[in-house]
Amino acid sequence: xxxxxxxxxxxxxxxxxxxxxxxxxxxxxxxxxxxxxxxxxxxxxxxxxxxxxxxxxxxxxxxxxxxxxxxxxxxxxxx
Amino acid sequence: xxxxxxxxxxxxxxxxxxxxxxxxxxxxxxxxxxxxxxxxxxxxxxxxxxxxxxxxxxxxxxxxxxxxxxxxxxxxxxxxxxxxxxxxxxxxxxxxxxxxxxxxxxxxxxxxxxxxxxxxx
Amino acid sequence: xxxxxxxxxxxxxxxxxxxxxxxxxxxxxxxxxxxxxxxxxxxxxxxxxxxxxxxxxxxxxxxxxxxxxxxxxxxxxxxxxxxxxxxxxxxxxxxxxxxxxxxxxxxxxxxxxxxxxxxxxxxxxxxxxxxxxxxxxxxxxxxxxxxxxxxxxxxxxxxxxxxxxxxxxxxxxxxxxxxxxxxxxxxxxxxxxxxxxxxxxxxxxxxxxxxxxxxxxxxxxxxxxxxxxxxxxxxxxxxxxxxxxxxxxxxxx
Numbered sequence: 001x002x003x004x005x006x007x008x009x010x011x012x013x014x015x016x017x018x019x020x021x022x023x024x025x026x027x028x029x030x031x032x033x034x035x036x037x038x039x040x041x042x043x044x045x046x047x048x049x050x051x052x053x054x055x056x057x058x059x060x061x062x063x064x065x066x067x068x069x070x071x072x073x074x075x076x077x078x079x
Numbered sequence: 080x081x082x083x084x085x086x087x088x089x090x091x092x093x094x095x096x097x098x099x100x101x102x103x104x105x106x107x108x109x110x111x112x113x114x115x116x117x118x119x120x121x122x123x124x125x126x127x128x129x130x131x132x133x134x135x136x137x138x139x140x141x142x143x144x145x146x147x148x149x150x151x152x153x154x155x156x157x158x159x160x161x162x163x164x165x166x167x168x169x170x171x172x173x174x175x176x177x178x179x180x181x182x183x184x185x186x187x188x189x190x191x192x193x194x195x196x197x198x199x200x
Numbered sequence: 201x202x203x204x205x206x207x208x209x210x211x212x213x214x215x216x217x218x219x220x221x222x223x224x225x226x227x228x229x230x231x232x233x234x235x236x237x238x239x240x241x242x243x244x245x246x247x248x249x250x251x252x253x254x255x256x257x258x259x260x261x262x263x264x265x266x267x268x269x270x271x272x273x274x275x276x277x278x279x280x281x282x283x284x285x286x287x288x289x290x291x292x293x294x295x296x297x298x299x300x301x302x303x304x305x306x307x308x309x310x311x312x313x314x315x316x317x318x319x320x321x322x323x324x325x326x327x328x329x330x331x332x333x334x335x336x337x338x339x340x341x342x343x344x345x346x347x348x349x350x351x352x353x354x355x356x357x358x359x360x361x362x363x364x365x366x367x368x369x370x371x372x373x374x375x376x377x378x379x380x381x382x383x384x385x386x387x388x389x390x391x392x393x394x395x396x397x398x399x400x401x402x403x404x405x406x407x408x409x410x411x412x413x414x415x416x417x418x419x420x421x422x423x424x425x426x427x428x429x430x431x432x433x434x435x436x437x438x439x440x441x442x443x444x445x446x447x448x449x450x451x452x453x
Contacts, residue, residue: 006084009092016096016119020103025111032115035096039122042089046129047139047154049353050278051162053345055125057361058170062443063118065368069450070177071111074184086237094219098212105208132247135238140251140277141353142419153277155240155247160281164293167357167439171300174446178304181453 005045012038025071033064089130096123110180110190114173121169125162132158250281272412274350274425282355283428287410291399294435298392301442308453327373338366346436350425356432360439367444371451379448384441391438398427398434 012035019031036059043052100123103116132155138146140156180190187195223234242248249255253272272280282290346359370377399410406413412426423429 002081002085002088006088009088013092013095013099016099019115019119020099020107020112025109028112028115032118035119035122039126042126043129046089046133047137048129048159048162049139049141050276050355050358051125051129051159051166053353053358054163054166054355054361055122057358057365058166059122061365062361062447063170063173066174066177066447066450067111067115069447070181073181073450073453074190086235089237090223090234091220094216097219098216101215102208102212105211106205130237131234132240133238134240134242139353142275142277149251149253153242153251155242155245156250156277156281157245157247159278160286161289163278163282163355163357164289167293168296171297174450175300175303175307177450178307178453181450182307 005042008038008041012042026068029064029067029071032067033060036060036063089133090127093123093127093130096120096126099123108192110183110192113192114176114180117176118169118173121165125165128158128162128165131155250285251277253280255285272425272428273419274428275419276350276352279350279355279428279432280425283350283431284412284426287399287431290431290435291395291410294392294395294438297439297442301445304446304449308449310453323374327369331369331373335366335370338369339363342366342440346432347429348422349432350428351422356436357439360436360443363440364443364447368447371448379444384445388438388441388445391434391441395431395434395438398430402427 015031015034015038019028019035022028022031036055040052040056040060043055097120100116100118100120103119104113107113107116134152134154137152137154140153140159142149183195184190189195226235242251272284274280274284342359342362344359345354345362346356349355349359367379371379402411402413403409405411412428414426
């Protein structure tokens with residue numbers, strides 16, 4: 001069990017670093033969404049179902065969506 | 080090794096996530112990457128707060144038909160109530176910041192902060 | 201490497217050491233210990249008062265479907281903290297969300313009222329025909345999460361985000377769909393005013409802002425909990441409408 005939690009935290013840190021290194025902006029927005037998703041998993045393992053539901057709905061859904069809408073409006077009309 | 084991971088994995092991981100977000104805010108040049116770093120800092124602080132109230136072998140704080148009185152071993156419910164408010168405030172600040180970014184792009188036609196007057200760093 | 205990156209690395213390492221040395225202090229008696237993960241001492245924290253529902257009165261057992269007329273009648277302890285014991289913090293958070301949505305509309309004001317020009321290159325077949333089934337189901341699921349907030353995990357913020365996601369998918373699927381802004385304005389204003397007026401009525405009737413003036417029934421019935429379900433319905437409607445307004449304004453800019 002502890003090994004599973006440690007692997008998930010390591011994956012979260014790696015995709016957090018990758019979100020700041022990528023050149024294309026679409027890839028880094030999707031990596032930030034993956035950090036939110038793994039944080040929702042960790043909230044479930046820490047016995048907090050209310051917080052997990054809120055982070056999954058607001059952090060992953062709404063936050064990623066408004067990043068992509070404003071990316072479309074500013075540059076990269078081909079996305 | 081397993082003992083060290085058991086005691087420090089949650090605290091150390093969330094503090095590292097806060098520091099990665101802070102590094103992104105200080106050193107990146109694209110405005111959208113600065114806001115992604117800000118969002119990473121918010122997520123790190125929320126994980127740190129909820130993991131301060133964990134009890135080993137505890138259960139979620141809801142009274143149901145199988146857990147039917149309050150003499151069981153609950154986890155701490157106060158940090159969860161504070162983190163609910165913090166998540167919503169994080170997304171509100173992000174939405175307002177992205178509206179300002181759209182207006183900046185209409186005027187300067189670039190998102191690089193070394194070419195925008197007033198933000199030169 | 202750049203001078204700026206080296207300076208940033210040094211600052212971050214110093215800040216990291218400063219934060220992590222707080223986790224190595226051995227605490228005095230009855231202080232919160234930060235160097236034990238998973239050994240939180242609930243008996244000595246104030247959370248024990250909230251679990252026993254005995255902040256202002258004596259301590260009795262709380263039994264499923266048998267205890268009547270406790271201080272706060274909801275079976276979900278996190279809900280009773282957010283909407284009953286600490287409802288002033290929830291009022292502050294609703295204010296912050298309202299300021300963000302209003303400020304965004306003021307920044308992105310467009311006199312010509314252009315139509316939404318966020319169009320995909322071609323209309324997606326799956327989205328167009330799938331949204332006909334998904335839209336009423338998503339609104340039903342969001343309303344269920346809001347109304348049953350005091351009996352199972354859920355609440356107003358989660359349900360409001362699900363309803364806003366339903367409207368986001370509907371806006372993405374076809375370019376002729378427009379939201380009727382007058383109805384959204386009326387719903388938001390009514391919900392906000394009724395939340396504050398419930399609090400003011402508590403001030404008039406019992407002497408403090410936002411007290412629980414209805415009676416709390418047996419625990420884990422649908423109509424228990426006093427004013428907690430009513431507060432959650434008003435906040436849920438307000439959050440859903442505000443998130444939909446944020447998305448609609450960003451799409452039309």
